[in-house]
Every structure is written in C-alpha cells, then in structure tokens.
Amino acid sequence: DADVTQTPRNRITKTGKRIMLECSQTKGHDRMYWYRQDPGLGLRLIYYSFDVKDINKGEISDGYSVSRQAQAKFSLSLESAIPNQTALYFCATRESGEDTQYFGPGTRLTVL
Amino acid sequence: KNEVEQSPQNLTAQEGEFITINCSYSVGISALHWLQQHPGGGIVSLFMLSSGKKKHGRLIATINIQEKHSSLHITASHPRDSAVYICAVKRGGGADGLTFGKGTHLIIQP
Numbered sequence: 001d002a003d004v005t006q007t008p009r010n011r012i013t014k015t016g017k018r019i020m021l022e023c024s025q026t027k028g029h030d031r032m033y034w035y036r037q038d039p040g041l042g043l044r045l046i047y048y049s050f051d052v053k054d055i056n057k058g059e060i061s062d063g064y065s066v067s068r069q070a071q072a073k074f075s076l077s078l079e080s081a082i083p084n085q086t087a088l089y090f091c092a093t094r095e096s097g098e099d100t101q102y103f104g105p106g107t108r109l110t111v112l
Numbered sequence: 113k114n115e116v117e118q119s120p121q122n123l124t125a126q127e128g129e130f131i132t133i134n135c136s137y138s139v140g141i142s143a144l145h146w147l148q149q150h151p152g153g154g155i156v157s158l159f160m161l162s163s164g165k166k167k168h169g170r171l172i173a174t175i176n177i178q179e180k181h182s183s184l185h186i187t188a189s190h191p192r193d194s195a196v197y198i199c200a201v202k203r204g205g206g207a208d209g210l211t212f213g214k215g216t217h218l219i220i221q222p
Contacts, residue, residue, distance in 0.1 A: 031208065033208075033209055035209075040214065041214065042116075042198070042212040042213055042214040042215060043198070043200075043210075043212040044212070045209035045210070045211075048208050048209050050208070056208070058209055059209075088153060090155065099143050099145070099160045099202065100145075100157050100160055101145075101157060101210065103147075103154070103155040103156070103157075105153065105154050106153045106154065106155075108153075
C-alpha cells in the first residue's frame with residue numbers, strides 16, 4: 001500500500017460547489033503540505049501543517065481552507081469552487097529534522 | 113522573475129546520450145531538491161543537496177552554493193528516464209515548504 005494516499009484521484013465539479021480533497025499518510029510524519037500544479041507554472045504551496053494544532057498559509061491560500069483532523073490526515077477544502085482552481089493537487093509529508101518530502105499520487109480537479 | 117529557473121524547458125535526446133539539466137535560484141536556501149515526475153503524474157524525490165555532489169546509479173546532482181546553481185546529470189540515458197525533472201529549493205528561514213522551478217520535460221528516444 002502507498003504511504004501517502006489522496007482521494008479522490010479525479011473530480012469534476014461545477015462552479016460554486018464545495019469540494020474536499022483528502023490526504024492520508026502511514027509514514028508517521030508530523031509535517032504535511034498541500035500543493036497545486038498548473039501547466040507552465042510548476043507546483044505552488046497552498047497550506048502546510050507542522051502538527052494537528054499548527055496550520056500555516058502558503059503562497060496561494062486564498063479560496064482554500066484546510067483541516068488537520070489527525071496526525072495522519074490533512075484535508076483541503078474549496079468552499080466555493082471556481083474554474084481557475086482547475087489543477088492537479090498534491091499532498092506531501094515530511095518528518096521534522098529530515099528534508100525529503102514524500103508526495104501523494106495527486107488529485108486532478110476540474111471545475112466547470 | 114521566478115526565484116527558481118530551470119533550463120532547458122524541453123529536451124529531446126537519443127538513448128545513450130549524456131543529459132544535463134540546470135537550475136538557478138535567486139534566494140537563500142538551506143537545501144535544494146531534484147524531483148522526478150512520471151508521465152502518470154506521480155512525484156518522487158531523487159536528491160537533496162546542501163553542498164557538493166551526490167550520485168545514485170546513473171544520476172548525478174551537483175550544487176554550487178556561491179553561484180546559486182545546481183545541475184542534474186543523467187549518464188547513458190534510457191527511454192525510461194523520460195519524465196519531467198523538477199528543481200525545488202527550501203528557503204533558509206521563513207516559511208516551510210518548497211519553492212519549485214517549472215520543470216524540464218525530458219524525452220529519450222530509442
């Protein structure tokens with residue numbers, strides 16, 4: 001089984017709908033991240049969390065919210081989806097004191 | 113100007129060729145990462161560098177901190193090396209998370 005999983009893997013939704021993307025990890029890492037990837041722009045950081053009680057905004061947090069329900073789970077919500085949030089979303093984890101990040105398989109989100 | 117610049121953006125080569133992908137950055141960093149993104153979208157970490165050089169199989173990564181430049185080399189390239197290679201930096205101090213280059217799309221033809 002994969003160490004970092006994301007659900008759903010693909011989602012098509014309509015403008016104005018609320019969407020939640022979920023990330024789970026079995027690596028026991030304390031730090032978790034949400035990134036989005038757009039063609040020609042590379043990955044950009046949306047939110048990150050040091051632990052359950054510590055949530056921080058990244059480079060492009062507007063229009064998004066997150067919840068760290070447990071050390072192993074980090075969810076990304078789009079309260080009212082808009083077409084320019086169409087992108088590939090990645091969750092990643094890292095253990096404090098180490099540098100390597102481990103990425104989930106990605107969620108392809110399309111907002112019509 | 114992007115804080116992390118990669119070149120070339122696209123590279124097509126023949127099997128067996130020596131490949132070099134370059135990364136320049138304009139911010140202070142504590143570490144630089146090279147990542148590989150497969151055609152299916154998955155991302156794996158290849159190297160983390162804070163100085164010098166690392167080698168893993170046919171892959172070699174180098175970094176020059178003074179010049180703010182890193183290179184990823186692939187020796188004896190093979191079609192299975194076809195992927196997007198992404199340079200990312202961990203800023204010294206400040207926010208956690210990585211700042212990414214736009215990636216280099218590499219195609220190795222048989």
